[in-house]
Amino acid sequence: MSNSMEESQKECQYKSESPHKLHQQIISVAKLLNEDSLxxxxxxxxxxxxxxxxxxxxxxxxxxxxxxAYRLGTIVLHSSENDEGNIVLNIVDGQQRTLTLMLTVMAIIKYYNLDDSSQPESEQTIREVLGNLTQSVPKLAEHQKFASDISVYNLHTNFQEILRVISxxxxxxxxxxxxxxxxxxxIFILEDESEAFQFFDSQNSRGKELYPHDLLKAFHLREFDTDDQELKAKTVAYWEKLDDDKLAKLFAHHLFRIKHWSQRKxxxxxxxxxxxxxxxxNLDKDHLPPYAQTLLITKHYIDQYNASSDRVIDKQIMPYPFQLDQTIVNGQRFFDMVQHYHTLIKQIKQAPVYDATLRKLKDTDCHAIMDTDSSCCSVVLSNHTLNTRASAIIHTLNTYSEGHxxxxxxxxxxxxxxxIYYIDKFGTQxxxxxxxxxxxxxxxxxxxxxxVRLSTLDNTAKSYDGIFRIIQQSISAKEILVTNKLSINKTAVDKNNKPINEDADSASKHxxxxxLFKHLNYLV
Incomplete structure (x- = not known):
């Protein structure tokens, strides 16, 4: 019995057990759709x-x-009698999947014209695959009633889409x-309606709701190209060390936004x-499309290079050349990618700052924005020492009091x-x-x-003249550097940036x- 099945049973420790033959059973989609009482x-x-x-x-x-085999999830049903005294199985949880599966079979029947008894001999194979579903699913669909116009519209739209996919x-x-x-x-079938909803709530609400990255972890573990449990554990070890909030921020605040914004989404x-x-x-599938050949060559070359006995002597390890723009390689490389970008983001956010004596500075304010001190520190980012202007920018962003x-x-x-996107593509150039x-x-x-609201951030990032689009389309760093760094009208800015303290001296009240804009000569 699978772990998911055992966990589901533990969730449902009720006094009454359903007498229905399907209760607590793992069944195929075909068997589900052959159940005429749904x-x-x-x-x-x-x-x-x-x-x-x-x-x-x-x-x-x-x-x-x-x-x-492949598990599509759990279906929670409530068993009751209708007005005619017949048993009906009300779908409490799993409606969306069940209806979509019904639509798929209906589209298959229509495409292969299986409702026509004079179908050609060439269509016998699909008829054998469907079996009784050619009769049971149309009957099952016929007795469903939908009061919502939303449901009717989506059912019709999705049926046409599935038909297009098949065709x-x-x-x-x-x-x-x-x-x-x-x-x-x-399948879980419960006799009491309140118990059915209680079970539904326990499945969907108990504890912390699954994060999107939890679903990605499950998917990519299934996509591993090996059953080597030791390798799987080693690969996922870095992921496991990160708490859910950090992983959620990595995907939601960085990786997802960069990938979408670079496409103006x-x-x-x-x-x-x-x-x-x-x-x-999945690079281990047969019949890969042409675009995947470069990914396949890269994967096997890196693996072969790092597994060579020569590495015992020279101690060199070649990292996989990840790019945010490239197609994701499922399985092991996905987890390696997460570790790569989490490390890169940490390097950027925690770049060390040194004063003139090469002593590390921590929370000390940057004084480069003061007219009396043009270079108070130097910042090292990705093993690259920045110039005084870039150092002032990084140090100020890390320490200024209004940053919260x-x-x-x-x-x-x-x-x-x-x-992140720039360094990912051009390094420290x-x-x-x-x-x-x-x-x-x-x-x-x-x-x-x-x-500045979330909508402001989103619209600025995905704009046509934004830096994300420029980086995405550039083949050299120079193309980003020659973009217009326009000066800003000081009068217009002053309307939105009142002095923090009207009584303070002019050097500290802004x-x-x-x-910093003024120090870098971008206010006119």
Whole structure:
């Protein structure tokens, strides 16, 4: 019995056990859809799966089709009698998946014209795969009632989308066979309606809700190209050391935003609906597309180089050349990628600062923005010593007292992500000049906008003339450095940046970012 099954049983320790033969059973999709008593109750929420959900389901089916079985989740049912005295199984949890599976079978029947008894001999294979489903699913669909216009619209739209997928050959007969006979669900049937909802709540609400990265971890563990448990444990060790909040921020605040913003897409929040962004290709599959050949060559060369006996002598290890723009390699490389970018982000956020005597500075304010001290420190970032202007920028951003404000946090996120993206693509080439260009671009919105909100951050980041698009399309660092670092009108800025303390002297009463712009000669 699987761990997920055991955990589900522990969640459901009720006095009464269901007499139904399917209770606590792991069954195939075909067996589920052959159950003619399944019913969508009136109290169910509308059917809201969209084309993205459809694509994600079919992608999972295709990527897992070489496995002996694939679990699609849990279906919670409430057993009751209808007005005619017949047993009906009300779907309490699992409506979206069940209806989508029904739509898929209906689309298969329509595409292969299996409702026509005079179908050609060539369609016998799909008829054998479907079996009784050619009769049971149309009957099952016929007696479902939907009061919501949302449900009716989404059902029609998704049916047409599934029909298009099948007609394009993206869901082959082998895939259909795997879906119906190797994909499984866990069934729980409860006699008492209140117990059914209590169980549903325990499945979906007890403890902390699963993060999107939890789902990604499960997916990529399944995609490992080996059953070597020791290698799996070693690969995932770094991930396991990070708490959930750190992993959530890594994906939501950095990796997801960079990948979306570079494509001029919105990236305000990272949810379970976005996890496909971090699903890529399994290089151990047969018939790889041409674009995957470079990934395949790179993977095997790196593995072979690092496994060579020569490494025992020269002690050299070649890191995998990750790029945020590249297609993600499923399995082991995904976990290596997470470690790589978490380390890079730590280097940027915790870059050491030294004074003139090479003594490390910690929380001391940067004095470079004072007219009397043009170079108070030097910053080392990615083993590269920055010039005095870039050092002043990094040191100020790390220490200025207003940095906790929401608008400043948004600006810092914009700056950090653009810098991560730059280093990811061009390394430390012209890094000081790049930091200055990125700072002026990212913090201009902080000075020119009265209030910086999440929408401000998102719109600035994905804008056509934004640095993310420029980096994405550039083939040399020079293209980023020649972007317009426009000076800002001091009068307009002053309206949004009142002195912090009207009674203070002129050297200390202004917002530190304002003074840094002035020190770098970007206020006119």
């Amino acid at each position: 019913t969508i109750p009136e109290y169910q929420r509308p059917y809201k799966w969209n084309q993205q959900n459809i694509a994600s389901l079919f992608n999972d089916i295709k990527t897992q089709s070489d496995k002996p 394009r050959g993206e869901l082959s007969i082998d895939h259909i066979d795997f879906l119906l006979h190797k994909c499984q669900v866990v 919105s990236a305000r929040s990272f949810t379970k609906n976005h996890i496909d962004v971090f699903k890529g290709i 404000r929401k608008g400043d946090k948004y600006s810092r996120n914009l700056f950090d992500n653009a810098l 012209d890094l000081s000049q790049a930091i200055e260009a990125i700072f002026i671009w990212a913090y201009s919105m902080r000075l020119t906008e009265y209030a 917002y530190k970012i304002y003074k």
